[in-house]
Amino acid sequence: MKTRRSDRLVDMARYMLERPRQLVSLSFFAKRYESAKSSISEDLSILKRTFQERGTGLLETIPGAAGGARFVPYMLQDEAETFIEDIRQLVDDETRVLPGGYVYLSDLLGRPDILRQAGRLIATQYLKDNIDAVMTAATKGIPLAQSVAEQLNVPFVIVRDDAKVTEGPTVSVNYLTGSSKRVEKMELSRRSLKTGSRVLIVDDFMKAGGTIQGMQTLVGEFDGTVVGTAVFAEGRSMNRLLERFTSLLHVDTNLSANTPISVTAGNFLKEIYKQEA
Amino acid sequence: MKTRRSDRLVDMARYMLERPRQLVSLSFFAKRYESAKSSISEDLSILKRTFQERGTGLLETIPGAAGGARFVPYMLQDEAETFIEDIRQLVDDETRVLPGGYVYLSDLLGRPDILRQAGRLIATQYLKDNIDAVMTAATKGIPLAQSVAEQLNVPFVIVRDDAKVTEGPTVSVNYLTGSSKRVEKMELSRRSLKTGSRVLIVDDFMKAGGTIQGMQTLVGEFDGTVVGTAVFAEGRSMNRLLERFTSLLHVDTNLSANTPISVTAGNFLKEIYKQEA
Missing domain, CATH: 1.10.10.10 (Winged helix-like DNA-binding domain superfamily/Winged helix DNA-binding domain)
Incomplete structure (x- = not known):
């Protein structure tokens, strides 16, 4: 009719x-x-x-x-600033600080409303880019990666540090953790990423960036190209392993639990909306 | 204006x-x-x-x-039948069968289009239920749980088998794996689930159901109520540990890789749309 x-x-x-x-x-x-x-x-x-x-x-x-x-x-600058300020206030809570200076974020990264907005915001940066897949590291990077992938309407793939029998043949790389200087291994199911893919790397939290550097190496093993790297929050790091990334938040903590936390906007707003400013 | x-x-x-x-x-x-x-x-x-x-x-x-x-x-019966037949055909592929009779599903559970529809379909079953949170087990249950949570607009929480320093205080339970009869441990961050929550359990694949039984126990430790259990696919099981669940697909395999696979619709359509039939 x-x-x-x-x-x-x-x-x-x-x-x-x-x-x-x-x-x-x-x-x-x-x-x-x-x-x-x-x-x-x-x-x-x-x-x-x-x-x-x-x-x-x-x-x-x-x-x-x-x-x-x-x-x-996409998300315009005004809405982006409001959103980042909203999540900044949510993270700026000293009860989130765990022993070792880690920050508890799992509740926020389990809220569909926050994930939807964060996904739309990060997708804004790649408005004019062709992206074939989003890559993240298990476990905590998954929700944000999925949200970004939804906004880009492309598949997301999950890199793991433990081989599982349900993944089939995998490609693995070794990488150096930036904070503890240990050599670790990460792997990705051979079948999950097409050779030559253009990949956006997404993760929840970056300290030195060792995990992300590992993922970059892995993309290379699939003859792919890293289009960009985006994280929900970056921590303080003295010895950062990579330069080019965007973060929604910057989080500074001490090493003891329940000590003051300092949360500011990450470099995202500055990097993405600078041309309009 | x-x-x-x-x-x-x-x-x-x-x-x-x-x-x-x-x-x-x-x-x-x-x-x-x-x-x-x-x-x-x-x-x-x-x-x-x-x-x-x-x-x-x-x-x-x-x-x-x-x-x-x-x-x-919600999703109406016609669309549900078409969707389940679509994913049935995608899974019905003997190259997905891995040693041990496991089935490779990660590519499908990394596709936003499939996840969106699967989430909307599963949410249809709980049209009239109040649900406070969706619970799943790391790693492979996460994408579907997130999609269901988006459709219900409630948070999702991730149960893990390995304590991580970024989760803070956790509640743990032991559970019996149905297939290998080993006792395992799973834990959930204390902070991620409110006491007394009404919880929907979602997972990617169920064999005997040991992991799901573990999650049910965990919900109890939070004084919560299990509203239902939904899985993307159920495998063949001789010794199923639980009765009440819905599955989108039923998958039968042998124990060797690349052997024939038999995929049929799970019990979902029958359970959910029976009143209209």
Whole structure:
């Protein structure tokens, strides 16, 4: 049956929002709603305008009868600043400091509302990049990596430090932990990443960056390219192993539990929105 | 500025879709769009009708000036059957069979499109239940648990078999693995789950069910209630430890790699949609 414009708009919004970065053709929508392509084109202009006015993302429209639309989510600077300040306040809590200076973040990285926003924010940095996969290290990097992968609409792969019988053949690399200077091993299922992939590395927390350096080496073993590295929080580090990364938060602690914590915005805002400033 | 209906519909659809099960007040929308509550009410009727016609979910509207709306995602039987048949075909591939009869699923559980649908499907079973948290076991259960938690809009918590220094104080339980009859230990950060929570247990794969039984015990240690148990796939088991669970797929394999695999629909469709049949 032919659909009313109001109904089309609601359903098209849902359809596009659920499929970031995927090109959807005019013909598909015309058939789905039994409507003329010219009507669908007008609908897409409304979506585009609203998504832009509300800071939801970019609706790229490809004109012509063979055209379509592609939705690319992003977050504008104002919303990003508010979000980072919100999570900064949540982390800035000395009861989060654990022995050794570690910071408890698992509750925040288990909240869908925070993960959704963090994923959309990190995806904003790669608005114009082609990314084939998101890579993270088990266990605590997974939720954020999944959220970023949802916004980019690409698969995510999980690197592990323990071989499991359910992963099949793996590729492994050794890496040096930055903090304790031990040599560790990490591995990734051979089947989970295509050779030559363009990979975004995502993790929850970075100290010296040894784990991330290990993942970079692993990407190389798959003849892939590291497009970027993003972490939820970076800690204080005297001997950082890598330079190029973005962090949402910067966390400074002492080595004893329940001692003062100092949380500031990471380098993300400065790196990403600098051109607009 | 006052907003046009078409723009309101697009933005309201996005706003509600991003916040499953959360009550959003008429006043909030009236202010956001500088529009009369009566107009917002009409908008909500359009959303409700479209979400229902397209099988997206239920938009519960609470009438009156103090009212609002709550969006509860679900999946109808037709779409559920198509989705389960799609993933059944993807898993039904003998190159997935690993030594020991394990099945490689990590690629599928790393695909946002599959996870989104699986999450929405599993959430359908708990349409009328109050759930406070989703629980899973590291590592491979995490992606599905996160997807279900997104659809329910509640936090998810991760049970681990190895204490990490970043989890803080934990509660641990011992459990018997069903297949190898060994006693193992699993633990959950004390801080990650509120006492008395109503918990949905989600995992990627169940054989005898020992891990899930362990998680049930753990929920008890937090004085919580297990609302249900859902797994992506169940394997063949001679000595199943628990009875009440739902599975999207049932997978039968031999113990040698690359031998035939037999994949059928799990008990989910039968359990959930039986009343409509």
